[in-house]
Amino acid sequence: MTDISWDESLIKRHDLAGPRYTSYPTAPQFHDEFGPQELKAAIDRSNEAARPLSLYMHIPFCDTICYYCGCNKIVTANKKRAQPYLDKLHQEISRVAQWVDSGRKVKQLHWGGGTPTYISHQQMRELMTHSQSLFEFSEDGEYSIELHPGTTNQETISLLKDIGFNRLSMGVQDFDPKVQTAVNRFNSVEEVQALVDQARQDDFDSISMDLIYGLPFQNCRTLAETLDKVIQLGPDRLSLFNYAHLPHLFKTQRQMDAEALPPAEEKLAMLHLAIDTLTRSGYQYIGMDHFAKPDDELCKAQYNGSLQRNFQGYATYGGCDMFAFGVSSISAIDNIFVQNHKDIPSYSKALEQERLPISKGLQLSQDDLLRQHIINRLICQFELDFNTIGQRFSIDFQSYFAKELLALQPLLEDGLLSQLDHNSLQVSPAGRLIIRRVCMVFDAYLPALQDQALIASSTQPRYSKII
Structure with a gap:
């Protein structure tokens, strides 16, 4: 069973705007x-x-x-x-x-x-x-x-x-x-x-x-x-x-x-x-x-x-x-994402011309796939085993993510993490409610972490608040 606990002050300190991570990259x-x-x-x-x-x-x-x-x-x-x-x-x-x-x-x-x-x-x-x-x-x-x-x-x-x-x-x-x-x-x-x-x-x-x-x-x-x-x-x-x-x-x-x-x-x-x-x-x-x-x-x-x-x-x-099929739908096949046109006229015109209704997409790099795995693991299991990930992707986790591990230290001190050592990471019961905040540390496409307050205070944010 996934244990959770309510820490309102922790939530308020970390309630930034960020992706929902139905995909990575977003x-x-x-x-x-x-x-x-x-x-x-x-x-x-x-x-x-x-x-x-x-x-x-x-x-x-x-x-x-x-x-x-x-x-x-x-x-x-x-x-x-x-x-x-x-x-x-x-x-x-x-x-x-x-x-x-x-x-x-x-x-x-x-x-x-x-x-x-x-x-x-x-x-x-x-x-x-x-x-x-x-x-x-x-x-x-x-x-x-x-x-x-x-x-x-x-x-x-x-x-x-x-x-x-x-x-x-x-x-x-x-x-x-x-x-x-x-x-x-x-x-x-x-x-x-x-x-x-x-x-x-x-x-x-x-x-x-x-x-x-x-x-x-x-x-x-x-x-x-x-x-x-x-x-x-x-x-x-x-x-x-x-x-x-x-x-x-x-x-x-x-x-x-x-x-x-x-x-x-x-x-x-x-x-x-x-x-x-x-x-x-x-x-x-x-x-x-x-x-x-x-x-x-x-x-x-x-x-x-x-x-x-x-x-x-x-x-x-x-x-x-x-x-995925139909307007606006997004497929995830091997190492690509591909999205269809978002409006029916464009979608239909492509098919009438015997073309697939592709609007845009992305081919994921090895770094994308690595971070995708990490974010998925955090959201689903609330933990990371650095050695297992390192072996799977042929990296030295501590060296590869030296900057991220440094950025995680304040989250450990603040109570979002219950464990962070040389081998693993565990999200605390209180941190599980705001898991998106931990995932954001591993998101290479977000602005620098010190600019997160700017994201949260934007008058027209791209993302919703974590809570």
């Missing part, structure tokens, strides 16, 4: 001098390595707009807009699949958005059938889909199980009526309960729920009421995300009343309340806002050291190459 390092040749070469290398596959499909459409959302989405009630996009999505999948060895098995599948359940049952079935005709799906894989419980019915839940999904991720966010009105996101406890009951009846392996703290009109009382209702619903996994108000980046956030956002002190109190409530209720803290029941595969993976982190968050299968 997306700002991608560049447009990247094309299909680099992608094809990476796929050839991954075929030689015969790694298992992880597939991601991006469905950008939503029926209504959620004001807090920063996702790549298209809000429209015109369902006819989906089919031309899906036709292009099928085309992209086919073009890439021809380069992938047929013997490689899919261990993970995730449909995200937007709202993937926006499309019709027939369209869902066709997309899954198309994917299964081109890739070999493992019988014991994790196949998940995001859904908005306020716009999903029980029939859809059964359809999802029938076509091959075994995990559901529900964006609950909050049950308080005033908060829901402020963010234009509605789902009742009764609606969610009906979907949970149907999913249990249909024998889904796992149900996950997303919550957000820091929304307008939220406070400790309202969050406590939402948490009590969620705990009664009994999801296997929970994500508790910190709302980052960045209206200069996400225009939809301008539709919320910024004056109604809870102050920083209240947000901290809400996080403390949530952690106490969830851990007392039997959930284990995984890290980076994620919780799971002790018998969940995430907890088992963390216990045995196989937990991984990718663009969809924590993952139980390591060593997969991720092939």
